[in-house]
Amino acid sequence: MIVKIIQLYKKIMCKKLNICFLGDKCVGKTSTIHTMVNSFFDEEKYSPTIESKFNKLFSYKILYNLNIHDTAGSIEMESLLLDTIKQCDCFVIMYSITDRDSYDSIYKYRDLIKEAFPYKENIPIILCANKNDHKKQSQFSQNEIIDISKSFGLPSTISSAKCLNSVLNTFKLLLDIVQKYEKQVKKDKKKYEKNLKKTEKLELEKKKSIFEQVLLQIKYHKLILNKIIN
Secondary structure, three states: OHHHHHHHHHHHHOEEEEEEEEEOOOOOHHHHHHHHHHOOOOOOOOOOOOEEEEEEEEEEOEEEEEEEEEEOOOHHHHHHHHHHHHOOOEEEEEEEOOOHHHHHHHHHHHHHHHHHOOOOOOOOEEEEEEOHHHHHHOOOOHHHHHHHHHHHOOOEEEOOOOOHHHHHHHHHHHHHHHHHHHHHHHHHHHHHHHHHHHHHHHHHHHHHHHHHHHHHHHHHHHHHHHHHHO
């Protein structure tokens, strides 16, 4: 009973984060998520994902309550993607090192994220080159994977759903990007508020100056009027 209360308290107090996994079918999204949630690799036969959501408490610098959204990679289910993307805070775009076509889809998923958040800049996104346990079948060299990361301007990691450490590193990289993004948002907010106060102060001083000028004009005209009368 006490353990359940502690777990409930942690869920309430920790920071909630919605993570979306995007990528073509068979790149390993579901397997990676299962490894993260269960701490072991599920050897079950592949079955296509329609759309699923998993929950995980994870501590990395701060305690997170992760809602991990697993999306369908099939063309038939693409209509659901945009709605799921809009619910999420950060993204992992996954491709398989054994399938060069899955790399081409990175553009599509990146553009969908931009479509969902047209006014948002520097959205936390990472690339994940998955299935590193199939190095012999890899269609990408190490340098190519680095170049892909550079060309998109996105951080990248190489992973295998069969290796818990590499899966954890994927999530840690994503959380690093999220934390940097949040720091920048706070910094920008403070800068905006500072500039706003400065602008308001200038406007107030301007109004005060205009008011003082009006008073001087009134005094001047009053003096002129008194001279004329006298």
